[in-house]
Amino acid sequence: MSERYDVVFVGSGINSLAGAALLAKAGKRALVLERNGYLGGAIRTEEITEPGFVHEVLAAWHPLFAGSAAYAELADDLHARGLEYLNTELPTGSLFPDGTSAFLTMSHDANVEELERQAPGDGDAWSRVVAEFMPNADLAFGVLGTELWSRAGAGLGVRAYRKLGRRGLVEFAGTLLTSCRDLLTETFASPQAHGLLAPWVLHTGLGPDAAASGFMTRVIAVAIELGGMPVPRGGGARLVEALAGIVRDAGGACETDRDVERVLVRDGRAAGVELAGGGAVEAGEAVVANVTPTQLYERLLAGAVVPREASEAARRFRYGRAEMQIHMALSEPPRWAGDERLGRTAIVHVTPGLDGVSRAVNEADRGLLPAEATIVCGQPVTIDPSRAPDGASILWIQLQELPTRVKGDAAGELEVGDGAWTEELRERYADRIQARLARQIENLDSAVQKRVVLSPADLEAANVNFVGGDIYSGSCALDQNLVWRPRPELPGHATPVDGLYHIGASTHPGPGLAAGSGTLVAKELLRQPFSRRALDRLGGLVKRV
Ligand SMILES: Cc1cc2nc3c(=O)[nH]c(=O)nc-3n(C[C@H](O)[C@H](O)[C@H](O)COP(=O)(O)OP(=O)(O)OC[C@H]3O[C@@H](n4cnc5c(N)ncnc54)[C@H](O)[C@@H]3O)c2cc1C
Helix, strand or coil, rough: CCCCEEEEEEEECCCHHHHHHHHCCCCCCCCEEECCCCCCCCCCCEECCCCCEECCCCCCCHHHHHCHHHHHHHHHHHHHHHHEEEEECCCCCEEEECCCCEEECHHHHHHHHHHHHHHHCCCHHHHHHHHHHHHHHHHHHHHHHHHCHHHHHHHHHHHHHHHHHHHHHHHHHHHHHHCCCHHHHHHHHCCHHHHHHHHHHHCCCCCCCCCHHHHHHHHHHHHHHHHCCCCCCCCCCHHHHHHHHHHHHHCCEEEEECCCCEEEECCCCCEEECCCCCEEEEEEEEEEECHHHHHHHHCCCCCCCCCCCCCHHHCEEECEEEEEEEEEEECCCCEEECCCHHHHHCCCEEECCCCHHHHHHHHHHEECCCCCCCCEECCCCHCCCCHCCCCCEEEEEEEECCCCCCCCEEECCCCCCCCCHHHHHHCCCHHHHHHHHHCCCHHHHHEEEEEECCCCHHHHHCCCCCCCHHHCCCCCCCHHHHHCCCCCCCCCCCCEECCEEEEECCCCCCCCCCCCHHHHHHHHHHCCCHHHHHHHHHHHHHCCC
């Protein structure tokens, strides 16, 4: 083998970069190998419409990274390399078909007032949601930030038991399981409050009727009030560059156009990786694969001896709904009809409300283009004016209720052919979304200078981890989430191969920019006493002779 590093990461998503940076800070030489021509995976900043219009092609909003354990540890190093987060007082709102709207801000008092305006009692209900969440926030965030399939996971359970008692623990576990619909309808009277919060479950890969979607709604709603909607000045590429800088400054490397073909397994232990087209790299301590279980077991470990149950479990891994991304360069800021705050809000959900989200999710699950999708309309310029030329703007539009293969159109308007996402189907569906948005944004059609649309097929082509256009790299249904991610038979990040770890959105704590799995594995590698790693290596040598 020609090169040797302590730890080799397959793929350069946020989990790899953050994990490699944490290891680098502790003195490890890490190598990140990326098959695409750019680093960052779902973080990609590019002028994809017109010069001067800086788009987040994929992930755009960084509350999860800004609140992450990785950021807490790396903040000084990242800032020293130019990263700066900008935020807004107006992170989100929903606009309904009758022109009414509701907003969630970073001010608790303003939120109480806003929801009270929607229905008497809803303001107090919001206060209760926050007040009941806060004392157990450590447990809620602990569920998302702990290696559940480990002693630490058991420790979290014991801590919860000590804090809450048997009855309290059962109640807490019950709140983990509720659906978003049950949470919202039990808590708030106004359909506006329901429609303000329900679309946020889409950002966790769930729908409002799914088990555990109530827990996710609660976590996100409170996190938005506390943390707003931070974005890096100039785009996510600034974060990617800064993380890669930490890795390189410690003697590591981050390389693009390097497709890993195989994990090299020697004596039951991951010894390195082999690259497509030839070449290999040796890993002294570990190989960390940021891929789907499908790729891990069917490609990278093809030919290696792994228990049949593991590869069969990986084969059963399910992917979720597909997604579409629409980017617009606008010659002037959007002029929203209705509340003036809409023009200042980072993410506006254009939605008929809770039932509308539920219906669109159900239609997509049944293979249909939804008649009335939830339009996630992001306005990055409200936070970072550098994203567009003076006086101009951009829109980042996300549609999270789509089928991978299209069986029909719930609105009965579009011809779907054989169900594949052709250019024609992509553009006609985007036309429908633009037409709906144009009813709410008076100057939309005249302001659009250029539109670029990415269909589920385009998203999969951009990142092999987005199988079928599923941007969360695997269904987040409860049986594939938390301690059961990626599969109940494959919990945690260790694999049947010693020294090979599985990270990324397909693994706990799932998708998003929190870098949770990369952080957990980096900490595990740093926690392992040197003697154990040395013994493992020695064991491998002894087995060989
Ligand atoms: C359109 C879109 C919008 C999103 N918006 C947000 C948002 O605003 N906020 C948020 O928190 N989250 C968002 N998400 C989710 C979040 O971005 C992802 O869950 C997260 O970035 C996934 O990171 P990851 O570490 O799992 O790796 P990924 O980002 O999936 O990257 C994995 C990388 O590994 C590479 N790779 C795979 N196999 C190999 C191989 N064999 N050899 C070499 N390289 C390989 C891939 O090319 C890819 O670059 C969004 C996702 C998408 C797609």
